Amino acid sequence: MRARVLVAEDDEMQAELVRRYLEREGHTAVMVHDGCAAIGEARRMRPDLLILDIMMPGIDGLDVCRILRREYEPLPVLVLTARNSEDDLLLGLGLGADDYMAKPYSPRELMARVRTLLRRTQPRPLETDEVLHVGDLIIDQGRHQVTVGTVPVECTPGEFAILVAMAAQPDRVFSRSQLLQAVFGFDHCSTARTVDMHVMNLRKKLEPDPRNPVTLVTVFGVGYKITDPAGRRQHGP
Incomplete structure:
Protein backbone atom coordinates (compact mmCIF):
# COMPACT_ATOMS: atom_id res chain seq x y z
CA MET A 1 0.00 0.00 0.00
CA THR A 121 -6.49 1.00 7.67
CA GLN A 122 -6.94 -0.66 4.27
CA PRO A 123 -10.57 -1.09 3.18
CA ARG A 124 -11.98 -4.30 4.63
CA PRO A 125 -13.61 -6.87 2.34
CA LEU A 126 -17.34 -7.31 2.56
CA GLU A 127 -17.12 -10.47 4.62
CA THR A 128 -15.63 -8.48 7.50
CA ASP A 129 -18.47 -5.95 7.56
CA GLU A 130 -20.06 -8.03 10.30
CA VAL A 131 -21.67 -6.39 13.31
CA LEU A 132 -20.42 -7.94 16.55
CA HIS A 133 -22.51 -7.99 19.73
CA VAL A 134 -21.38 -8.79 23.25
CA GLY A 135 -24.14 -7.79 25.64
CA ASP A 136 -24.70 -4.05 25.21
CA LEU A 137 -21.42 -3.62 23.31
CA ILE A 138 -21.98 -3.33 19.55
CA ILE A 139 -19.10 -3.16 17.06
CA ASP A 140 -20.01 -2.30 13.46
CA GLN A 141 -16.92 -3.22 11.45
CA GLY A 142 -18.14 -1.83 8.15
CA ARG A 143 -18.87 1.58 9.61
CA HIS A 144 -16.00 1.49 12.11
CA GLN A 145 -18.45 2.36 14.88
CA VAL A 146 -18.68 1.26 18.49
CA THR A 147 -21.67 1.78 20.76
CA VAL A 148 -22.57 0.73 24.29
CA GLY A 149 -26.32 0.50 24.21
CA THR A 150 -27.19 3.64 22.28
CA VAL A 151 -24.14 5.63 23.36
CA PRO A 152 -21.45 6.04 20.66
CA VAL A 153 -17.85 5.41 21.69
CA GLU A 154 -14.96 6.87 19.72
CA CYS A 155 -12.05 4.47 19.35
CA THR A 156 -8.65 4.84 17.77
CA PRO A 157 -7.75 2.32 15.03
CA GLY A 158 -5.67 0.35 17.52
CA GLU A 159 -8.44 0.24 20.11
CA PHE A 160 -10.98 -0.75 17.49
CA ALA A 161 -8.79 -3.59 16.24
CA ILE A 162 -8.42 -4.98 19.76
CA LEU A 163 -12.19 -4.87 20.29
CA VAL A 164 -12.85 -6.66 17.00
CA ALA A 165 -10.32 -9.40 17.72
CA MET A 166 -11.77 -10.09 21.16
CA ALA A 167 -15.48 -9.58 20.41
CA ALA A 168 -15.28 -12.02 17.50
CA GLN A 169 -14.68 -14.71 20.15
CA PRO A 170 -16.47 -13.65 23.35
CA ASP A 171 -15.21 -15.21 26.57
CA ARG A 172 -12.04 -16.45 24.91
CA VAL A 173 -8.99 -15.42 26.89
CA PHE A 174 -6.36 -13.67 24.75
CA SER A 175 -2.77 -13.38 25.88
CA ARG A 176 -0.99 -10.12 25.23
CA SER A 177 1.18 -11.74 22.58
CA GLN A 178 -1.92 -13.10 20.80
CA LEU A 179 -3.46 -9.63 20.75
CA LEU A 180 -0.22 -8.15 19.45
CA GLN A 181 -0.17 -10.72 16.67
CA ALA A 182 -3.84 -10.26 15.82
CA VAL A 183 -3.84 -6.47 15.97
CA PHE A 184 -0.35 -5.35 15.03
CA GLY A 185 0.83 -8.34 13.05
CA PHE A 186 4.38 -8.17 14.38
CA ASP A 187 4.52 -9.33 17.98
CA HIS A 188 8.26 -8.60 18.00
CA CYS A 189 7.81 -4.94 17.02
CA SER A 190 5.30 -3.72 19.57
CA THR A 191 5.33 -4.46 23.27
CA ALA A 192 2.90 -6.11 25.65
CA ARG A 193 2.63 -2.79 27.46
CA THR A 194 1.07 -1.29 24.32
CA VAL A 195 -1.80 -3.75 24.67
CA ASP A 196 -2.16 -2.96 28.38
CA MET A 197 -2.40 0.75 27.66
CA HIS A 198 -5.01 0.29 24.93
CA VAL A 199 -7.05 -1.90 27.28
CA MET A 200 -6.85 0.74 30.02
CA ASN A 201 -8.07 3.40 27.60
CA LEU A 202 -10.89 1.16 26.36
CA ARG A 203 -12.06 0.55 29.91
CA LYS A 204 -12.32 4.29 30.46
CA LYS A 205 -14.62 4.47 27.44
CA LEU A 206 -16.65 1.29 27.91
CA GLU A 207 -16.91 0.53 31.60
CA PRO A 208 -19.16 2.26 34.17
CA ASP A 209 -16.31 1.83 36.66
CA PRO A 210 -12.98 1.40 34.83
CA ARG A 211 -11.26 0.28 38.05
CA ASN A 212 -13.71 -2.61 38.37
CA PRO A 213 -14.31 -3.72 34.77
CA VAL A 214 -17.12 -6.14 34.00
CA THR A 215 -16.95 -6.32 30.19
CA LEU A 216 -13.25 -6.09 29.31
CA VAL A 217 -11.81 -8.14 32.11
CA THR A 218 -8.40 -9.39 33.15
CA VAL A 219 -7.68 -13.08 33.55
CA PHE A 220 -4.72 -12.87 35.89
CA GLY A 221 -1.56 -14.52 34.67
CA VAL A 222 -3.02 -15.04 31.18
CA GLY A 223 -4.45 -11.91 29.51
CA TYR A 224 -7.85 -10.38 28.71
CA LYS A 225 -11.30 -11.36 27.52
CA ILE A 226 -14.56 -9.64 26.55
CA THR A 227 -17.67 -10.97 28.25
CA ASP A 228 -21.28 -9.98 28.83
CA PRO A 229 -21.73 -9.19 32.53
CA ALA A 230 -25.40 -10.20 32.27
CA GLY A 231 -24.47 -13.65 30.97
CA ARG A 232 -25.91 -13.08 27.49
CA ARG A 233 -23.79 -13.63 24.43
CA GLN A 234 -24.44 -12.66 20.84
CA HIS A 235 -22.14 -12.70 17.87
CA GLY A 236 -23.07 -11.46 14.44
CA PRO A 237 -26.09 -9.60 13.05
Missing part, protein backbone atom coordinates in the same frame (compact mmCIF):
# COMPACT_ATOMS: atom_id res chain seq x y z
CA ARG A 2 1.40 3.38 -1.03
CA ALA A 3 0.50 6.08 1.43
CA ARG A 4 0.83 9.76 2.20
CA VAL A 5 2.79 10.03 5.42
CA LEU A 6 3.25 13.21 7.46
CA VAL A 7 6.45 13.21 9.53
CA ALA A 8 6.48 15.76 12.36
CA GLU A 9 9.99 15.73 13.79
CA ASP A 10 12.03 18.73 14.94
CA ASP A 11 15.35 16.95 14.37
CA GLU A 12 15.84 17.62 10.68
CA MET A 13 18.49 14.92 10.22
CA GLN A 14 16.23 12.33 11.85
CA ALA A 15 13.27 13.47 9.77
CA GLU A 16 15.33 13.16 6.59
CA LEU A 17 16.33 9.61 7.50
CA VAL A 18 12.69 8.67 8.06
CA ARG A 19 11.72 10.30 4.74
CA ARG A 20 14.30 8.25 2.85
CA TYR A 21 13.07 4.98 4.33
CA LEU A 22 9.44 5.88 3.61
CA GLU A 23 10.14 6.82 0.01
CA ARG A 24 12.21 3.66 -0.45
CA GLU A 25 9.00 1.74 0.27
CA GLY A 26 7.02 3.81 -2.23
CA HIS A 27 5.31 6.22 0.14
CA THR A 28 5.01 9.98 -0.22
CA ALA A 29 6.53 11.71 2.79
CA VAL A 30 6.02 15.31 3.88
CA MET A 31 8.17 16.68 6.71
CA VAL A 32 7.42 19.44 9.21
CA HIS A 33 9.45 20.48 12.22
CA ASP A 34 7.09 22.05 14.74
CA GLY A 35 3.65 21.45 16.16
CA CYS A 36 1.84 24.32 14.43
CA ALA A 37 3.12 23.20 11.04
CA ALA A 38 2.06 19.62 11.81
CA ILE A 39 -1.53 20.68 12.48
CA GLY A 40 -1.69 22.89 9.38
CA GLU A 41 -0.16 20.29 7.08
CA ALA A 42 -2.37 17.49 8.42
CA ARG A 43 -5.44 19.58 7.71
CA ARG A 44 -4.19 20.32 4.21
CA MET A 45 -2.96 16.92 3.04
CA ARG A 46 -5.18 14.54 5.07
CA PRO A 47 -2.37 11.98 5.51
CA ASP A 48 -2.83 8.24 5.70
CA LEU A 49 -0.43 8.12 8.65
CA LEU A 50 1.14 10.60 11.05
CA ILE A 51 4.58 9.94 12.53
CA LEU A 52 4.71 12.35 15.44
CA ASP A 53 7.57 13.36 17.70
CA ILE A 54 6.41 14.40 21.17
CA MET A 55 9.16 16.91 21.90
CA MET A 56 8.59 19.70 19.37
CA PRO A 57 8.76 23.49 19.66
CA GLY A 58 5.61 25.56 19.91
CA ILE A 59 2.86 22.99 20.29
CA ASP A 60 4.20 19.65 21.48
CA GLY A 61 3.24 16.32 19.96
CA LEU A 62 0.73 15.45 22.67
CA ASP A 63 -1.28 18.60 21.97
CA VAL A 64 -0.99 18.00 18.23
CA CYS A 65 -2.43 14.53 18.74
CA ARG A 66 -5.22 15.87 20.96
CA ILE A 67 -6.23 18.54 18.42
CA LEU A 68 -6.12 16.32 15.34
CA ARG A 69 -7.96 13.48 17.05
CA ARG A 70 -10.94 15.77 17.66
CA GLU A 71 -11.32 16.61 13.98
CA TYR A 72 -9.76 13.79 11.99
CA GLU A 73 -10.86 10.17 12.50
CA PRO A 74 -9.53 7.64 11.91
CA LEU A 75 -5.93 8.82 11.56
CA PRO A 76 -3.26 6.29 12.53
CA VAL A 77 -0.66 7.98 14.73
CA LEU A 78 2.76 6.58 15.57
CA VAL A 79 4.41 8.52 18.37
CA LEU A 80 8.18 8.92 18.64
CA THR A 81 9.37 9.83 22.10
CA ALA A 82 12.51 10.22 24.13
CA ARG A 83 10.25 10.42 27.20
CA ASN A 84 9.57 6.74 27.69
CA SER A 85 8.16 6.75 31.20
CA GLU A 86 4.94 4.80 31.62
CA ASP A 87 2.92 7.94 32.39
CA ASP A 88 4.08 9.65 29.19
CA LEU A 89 3.35 6.61 27.06
CA LEU A 90 -0.07 6.12 28.61
CA LEU A 91 -0.89 9.78 28.03
CA GLY A 92 0.14 9.55 24.37
CA LEU A 93 -1.98 6.48 23.73
CA GLY A 94 -4.84 7.98 25.70
CA LEU A 95 -4.84 11.01 23.43
CA GLY A 96 -5.27 8.83 20.36
CA ALA A 97 -1.88 7.48 19.33
CA ASP A 98 -1.97 3.89 18.10
CA ASP A 99 1.60 2.91 18.82
CA TYR A 100 4.84 4.40 20.08
CA MET A 101 8.57 4.00 19.65
CA ALA A 102 11.14 5.17 22.16
CA LYS A 103 14.24 6.91 20.86
CA PRO A 104 16.73 5.80 19.74
CA TYR A 105 14.99 3.36 17.42
CA SER A 106 15.81 1.22 14.40
CA PRO A 107 14.54 2.71 11.10
CA ARG A 108 13.78 -0.83 9.92
CA GLU A 109 11.63 -1.45 12.96
CA LEU A 110 9.92 1.88 12.34
CA MET A 111 9.05 0.75 8.80
CA ALA A 112 7.64 -2.50 10.16
CA ARG A 113 5.35 -0.50 12.45
CA VAL A 114 4.34 1.73 9.52
CA ARG A 115 3.42 -1.30 7.41
CA THR A 116 1.32 -2.70 10.22
CA LEU A 117 -0.60 0.53 10.87
CA LEU A 118 -1.26 1.10 7.18
CA ARG A 119 -2.43 -2.48 6.68
CA ARG A 120 -5.02 -2.03 9.43
Whole structure:
Protein backbone atom coordinates (compact mmCIF):
# COMPACT_ATOMS: atom_id res chain seq x y z
CA MET A 1 0.00 0.00 0.00
CA ARG A 2 1.40 3.38 -1.03
CA ALA A 3 0.50 6.08 1.43
CA ARG A 4 0.83 9.76 2.20
CA VAL A 5 2.79 10.03 5.42
CA LEU A 6 3.25 13.21 7.46
CA VAL A 7 6.45 13.21 9.53
CA ALA A 8 6.48 15.76 12.36
CA GLU A 9 9.99 15.73 13.79
CA ASP A 10 12.03 18.73 14.94
CA ASP A 11 15.35 16.95 14.37
CA GLU A 12 15.84 17.62 10.68
CA MET A 13 18.49 14.92 10.22
CA GLN A 14 16.23 12.33 11.85
CA ALA A 15 13.27 13.47 9.77
CA GLU A 16 15.33 13.16 6.59
CA LEU A 17 16.33 9.61 7.50
CA VAL A 18 12.69 8.67 8.06
CA ARG A 19 11.72 10.30 4.74
CA ARG A 20 14.30 8.25 2.85
CA TYR A 21 13.07 4.98 4.33
CA LEU A 22 9.44 5.88 3.61
CA GLU A 23 10.14 6.82 0.01
CA ARG A 24 12.21 3.66 -0.45
CA GLU A 25 9.00 1.74 0.27
CA GLY A 26 7.02 3.81 -2.23
CA HIS A 27 5.31 6.22 0.14
CA THR A 28 5.01 9.98 -0.22
CA ALA A 29 6.53 11.71 2.79
CA VAL A 30 6.02 15.31 3.88
CA MET A 31 8.17 16.68 6.71
CA VAL A 32 7.42 19.44 9.21
CA HIS A 33 9.45 20.48 12.22
CA ASP A 34 7.09 22.05 14.74
CA GLY A 35 3.65 21.45 16.16
CA CYS A 36 1.84 24.32 14.43
CA ALA A 37 3.12 23.20 11.04
CA ALA A 38 2.06 19.62 11.81
CA ILE A 39 -1.53 20.68 12.48
CA GLY A 40 -1.69 22.89 9.38
CA GLU A 41 -0.16 20.29 7.08
CA ALA A 42 -2.37 17.49 8.42
CA ARG A 43 -5.44 19.58 7.71
CA ARG A 44 -4.19 20.32 4.21
CA MET A 45 -2.96 16.92 3.04
CA ARG A 46 -5.18 14.54 5.07
CA PRO A 47 -2.37 11.98 5.51
CA ASP A 48 -2.83 8.24 5.70
CA LEU A 49 -0.43 8.12 8.65
CA LEU A 50 1.14 10.60 11.05
CA ILE A 51 4.58 9.94 12.53
CA LEU A 52 4.71 12.35 15.44
CA ASP A 53 7.57 13.36 17.70
CA ILE A 54 6.41 14.40 21.17
CA MET A 55 9.16 16.91 21.90
CA MET A 56 8.59 19.70 19.37
CA PRO A 57 8.76 23.49 19.66
CA GLY A 58 5.61 25.56 19.91
CA ILE A 59 2.86 22.99 20.29
CA ASP A 60 4.20 19.65 21.48
CA GLY A 61 3.24 16.32 19.96
CA LEU A 62 0.73 15.45 22.67
CA ASP A 63 -1.28 18.60 21.97
CA VAL A 64 -0.99 18.00 18.23
CA CYS A 65 -2.43 14.53 18.74
CA ARG A 66 -5.22 15.87 20.96
CA ILE A 67 -6.23 18.54 18.42
CA LEU A 68 -6.12 16.32 15.34
CA ARG A 69 -7.96 13.48 17.05
CA ARG A 70 -10.94 15.77 17.66
CA GLU A 71 -11.32 16.61 13.98
CA TYR A 72 -9.76 13.79 11.99
CA GLU A 73 -10.86 10.17 12.50
CA PRO A 74 -9.53 7.64 11.91
CA LEU A 75 -5.93 8.82 11.56
CA PRO A 76 -3.26 6.29 12.53
CA VAL A 77 -0.66 7.98 14.73
CA LEU A 78 2.76 6.58 15.57
CA VAL A 79 4.41 8.52 18.37
CA LEU A 80 8.18 8.92 18.64
CA THR A 81 9.37 9.83 22.10
CA ALA A 82 12.51 10.22 24.13
CA ARG A 83 10.25 10.42 27.20
CA ASN A 84 9.57 6.74 27.69
CA SER A 85 8.16 6.75 31.20
CA GLU A 86 4.94 4.80 31.62
CA ASP A 87 2.92 7.94 32.39
CA ASP A 88 4.08 9.65 29.19
CA LEU A 89 3.35 6.61 27.06
CA LEU A 90 -0.07 6.12 28.61
CA LEU A 91 -0.89 9.78 28.03
CA GLY A 92 0.14 9.55 24.37
CA LEU A 93 -1.98 6.48 23.73
CA GLY A 94 -4.84 7.98 25.70
CA LEU A 95 -4.84 11.01 23.43
CA GLY A 96 -5.27 8.83 20.36
CA ALA A 97 -1.88 7.48 19.33
CA ASP A 98 -1.97 3.89 18.10
CA ASP A 99 1.60 2.91 18.82
CA TYR A 100 4.84 4.40 20.08
CA MET A 101 8.57 4.00 19.65
CA ALA A 102 11.14 5.17 22.16
CA LYS A 103 14.24 6.91 20.86
CA PRO A 104 16.73 5.80 19.74
CA TYR A 105 14.99 3.36 17.42
CA SER A 106 15.81 1.22 14.40
CA PRO A 107 14.54 2.71 11.10
CA ARG A 108 13.78 -0.83 9.92
CA GLU A 109 11.63 -1.45 12.96
CA LEU A 110 9.92 1.88 12.34
CA MET A 111 9.05 0.75 8.80
CA ALA A 112 7.64 -2.50 10.16
CA ARG A 113 5.35 -0.50 12.45
CA VAL A 114 4.34 1.73 9.52
CA ARG A 115 3.42 -1.30 7.41
CA THR A 116 1.32 -2.70 10.22
CA LEU A 117 -0.60 0.53 10.87
CA LEU A 118 -1.26 1.10 7.18
CA ARG A 119 -2.43 -2.48 6.68
CA ARG A 120 -5.02 -2.03 9.43
CA THR A 121 -6.49 1.00 7.67
CA GLN A 122 -6.94 -0.66 4.27
CA PRO A 123 -10.57 -1.09 3.18
CA ARG A 124 -11.98 -4.30 4.63
CA PRO A 125 -13.61 -6.87 2.34
CA LEU A 126 -17.34 -7.31 2.56
CA GLU A 127 -17.12 -10.47 4.62
CA THR A 128 -15.63 -8.48 7.50
CA ASP A 129 -18.47 -5.95 7.56
CA GLU A 130 -20.06 -8.03 10.30
CA VAL A 131 -21.67 -6.39 13.31
CA LEU A 132 -20.42 -7.94 16.55
CA HIS A 133 -22.51 -7.99 19.73
CA VAL A 134 -21.38 -8.79 23.25
CA GLY A 135 -24.14 -7.79 25.64
CA ASP A 136 -24.70 -4.05 25.21
CA LEU A 137 -21.42 -3.62 23.31
CA ILE A 138 -21.98 -3.33 19.55
CA ILE A 139 -19.10 -3.16 17.06
CA ASP A 140 -20.01 -2.30 13.46
CA GLN A 141 -16.92 -3.22 11.45
CA GLY A 142 -18.14 -1.83 8.15
CA ARG A 143 -18.87 1.58 9.61
CA HIS A 144 -16.00 1.49 12.11
CA GLN A 145 -18.45 2.36 14.88
CA VAL A 146 -18.68 1.26 18.49
CA THR A 147 -21.67 1.78 20.76
CA VAL A 148 -22.57 0.73 24.29
CA GLY A 149 -26.32 0.50 24.21
CA THR A 150 -27.19 3.64 22.28
CA VAL A 151 -24.14 5.63 23.36
CA PRO A 152 -21.45 6.04 20.66
CA VAL A 153 -17.85 5.41 21.69
CA GLU A 154 -14.96 6.87 19.72
CA CYS A 155 -12.05 4.47 19.35
CA THR A 156 -8.65 4.84 17.77
CA PRO A 157 -7.75 2.32 15.03
CA GLY A 158 -5.67 0.35 17.52
CA GLU A 159 -8.44 0.24 20.11
CA PHE A 160 -10.98 -0.75 17.49
CA ALA A 161 -8.79 -3.59 16.24
CA ILE A 162 -8.42 -4.98 19.76
CA LEU A 163 -12.19 -4.87 20.29
CA VAL A 164 -12.85 -6.66 17.00
CA ALA A 165 -10.32 -9.40 17.72
CA MET A 166 -11.77 -10.09 21.16
CA ALA A 167 -15.48 -9.58 20.41
CA ALA A 168 -15.28 -12.02 17.50
CA GLN A 169 -14.68 -14.71 20.15
CA PRO A 170 -16.47 -13.65 23.35
CA ASP A 171 -15.21 -15.21 26.57
CA ARG A 172 -12.04 -16.45 24.91
CA VAL A 173 -8.99 -15.42 26.89
CA PHE A 174 -6.36 -13.67 24.75
CA SER A 175 -2.77 -13.38 25.88
CA ARG A 176 -0.99 -10.12 25.23
CA SER A 177 1.18 -11.74 22.58
CA GLN A 178 -1.92 -13.10 20.80
CA LEU A 179 -3.46 -9.63 20.75
CA LEU A 180 -0.22 -8.15 19.45
CA GLN A 181 -0.17 -10.72 16.67
CA ALA A 182 -3.84 -10.26 15.82
CA VAL A 183 -3.84 -6.47 15.97
CA PHE A 184 -0.35 -5.35 15.03
CA GLY A 185 0.83 -8.34 13.05
CA PHE A 186 4.38 -8.17 14.38
CA ASP A 187 4.52 -9.33 17.98
CA HIS A 188 8.26 -8.60 18.00
CA CYS A 189 7.81 -4.94 17.02
CA SER A 190 5.30 -3.72 19.57
CA THR A 191 5.33 -4.46 23.27
CA ALA A 192 2.90 -6.11 25.65
CA ARG A 193 2.63 -2.79 27.46
CA THR A 194 1.07 -1.29 24.32
CA VAL A 195 -1.80 -3.75 24.67
CA ASP A 196 -2.16 -2.96 28.38
CA MET A 197 -2.40 0.75 27.66
CA HIS A 198 -5.01 0.29 24.93
CA VAL A 199 -7.05 -1.90 27.28
CA MET A 200 -6.85 0.74 30.02
CA ASN A 201 -8.07 3.40 27.60
CA LEU A 202 -10.89 1.16 26.36
CA ARG A 203 -12.06 0.55 29.91
CA LYS A 204 -12.32 4.29 30.46
CA LYS A 205 -14.62 4.47 27.44
CA LEU A 206 -16.65 1.29 27.91
CA GLU A 207 -16.91 0.53 31.60
CA PRO A 208 -19.16 2.26 34.17
CA ASP A 209 -16.31 1.83 36.66
CA PRO A 210 -12.98 1.40 34.83
CA ARG A 211 -11.26 0.28 38.05
CA ASN A 212 -13.71 -2.61 38.37
CA PRO A 213 -14.31 -3.72 34.77
CA VAL A 214 -17.12 -6.14 34.00
CA THR A 215 -16.95 -6.32 30.19
CA LEU A 216 -13.25 -6.09 29.31
CA VAL A 217 -11.81 -8.14 32.11
CA THR A 218 -8.40 -9.39 33.15
CA VAL A 219 -7.68 -13.08 33.55
CA PHE A 220 -4.72 -12.87 35.89
CA GLY A 221 -1.56 -14.52 34.67
CA VAL A 222 -3.02 -15.04 31.18
CA GLY A 223 -4.45 -11.91 29.51
CA TYR A 224 -7.85 -10.38 28.71
CA LYS A 225 -11.30 -11.36 27.52
CA ILE A 226 -14.56 -9.64 26.55
CA THR A 227 -17.67 -10.97 28.25
CA ASP A 228 -21.28 -9.98 28.83
CA PRO A 229 -21.73 -9.19 32.53
CA ALA A 230 -25.40 -10.20 32.27
CA GLY A 231 -24.47 -13.65 30.97
CA ARG A 232 -25.91 -13.08 27.49
CA ARG A 233 -23.79 -13.63 24.43
CA GLN A 234 -24.44 -12.66 20.84
CA HIS A 235 -22.14 -12.70 17.87
CA GLY A 236 -23.07 -11.46 14.44
CA PRO A 237 -26.09 -9.60 13.05
